[in-house]
Amino acid sequence: MTTKSRPVRSNQTGIHEDLFKILQRHREKPYLKPISRHTLAAFETARRRLATIDRPLILDSGCGTGESSLFLSSMYPEAFVLGLDKSLVRLQKNPLFGTPHDRNVLLLRADLFDFWRLAAREGWRFEKHYIFYPNPWPKKRHLKRRIHGHPAFFDMLRLSPYLELRSNWRIYLEEFAAAVAFVTGRSFPVEPFVPERPISAFEKKYWMSGHELFRLQIRL
Numbered sequence: 001m002t003t004k005s006r007p008v009r010s011n012q013t014g015i016h017e018d019l020f021k022i023l024q025r026h027r028e029k030p031y032l033k034p035i036s037r038h039t040l041a042a043f044e045t046a047r048r049r050l051a052t053i054d055r056p057l058i059l060d061s062g063c064g065t066g067e068s069s070l071f072l073s074s075m076y077p078e079a080f081v082l083g084l085d086k087s088l089v090r091l092q093k094n095p096l097f098g099t100p101h102d103r104n105v106l107l108l109r110a111d112l113f114d115f116w117r118l119a120a121r122e123g124w125r126f127e128k129h130y131i132f133y134p135n136p137w138p139k140k141r142h143l144k145r146r147i148h149g150h151p152a153f154f155d156m157l158r159l160s161p162y163l164e165l166r167s168n169w170r171i172y173l174e175e176f177a178a179a180v181a182f183v184t185g186r187s188f189p190v191e192p193f194v195p196e197r198p199i200s201a202f203e204k205k206y207w208m209s210g211h212e213l214f215r216l217q218i219r220l
């Protein structure tokens with residue numbers, strides 16, 4: 001993935017004006033959409049695999065090709081990394097997807113929102129949770145497609161005491177941080193950062209395209 005990419009363009013200049021209204025609605029109204037069959041199956045696969053493992057767990061949500069999951073598995077050899085993505089095309093680029101191996105990582109195809117709901121319902125806890133370069137959905141009218149604009153945001157926040165997001169669109173992370181503050185009453189800063197070595201395919205692409213990169217670290 002070496003083609004130059006353009007910085008995110010948006011008709012938003014700051015946090016979306018409807019953010020808190022939507023969060024309030026999601027807090028009050030139960031989200032009842034049925035869980036997709038393929039995510040139920042992925043959750044069962046994860047449950048079976050994780051039952052055999054007595055290590056700290058790390059979640060890499062939206063792992064794409066799983067490059068970041070492998071990076072994390074080397075960075076934390078004592079842990080076990082679960083990488084999730086909905087895109088079979090991306091996951092299949094990784095030789096560890098769908099084949100037996102003995103690395104401390106499992107890559108699964110799943111919808112994140114559904115998987116988070118299932119994991120929260122069953123009280124799963126991850127030592128760390130990473131979300132690298134989530135789809136920005138930069139148009140104003142796409143707020144509800146962003147992670148913090150989705151009802152499952154509340155479940156996701158229950159999964160780990162440490163959450164890290166990276167993005168090349170600062171407003172996405174500022175909005176996410178504002179949503180976390182709305183739910184938890186705690187504020188966390190968005191910081192520009194320079195990667196020592198790109199952690200994922202998108203980080204590499206954005207970095208090589210000269211984009212400024214941002215990070216949000218949340219310790220709950």
Ligand SMILES: C[S@@+](CC[C@H](N)C(=O)[O-])C[C@H]1O[C@@H](n2cnc3c(N)ncnc32)[C@H](O)[C@@H]1O
Binds near residue numbers: 061
């Ligand atoms: C911009 S890419 C970043 C991929 C990877 N984290 C990286 O940094 O290279 C966003 C990824 O999130 C995945 N994704 C978006 N929405 C998802 C959802 N609801 N469930 C699972 N994966 C999703 C996409 O398939 C895509 O691989």
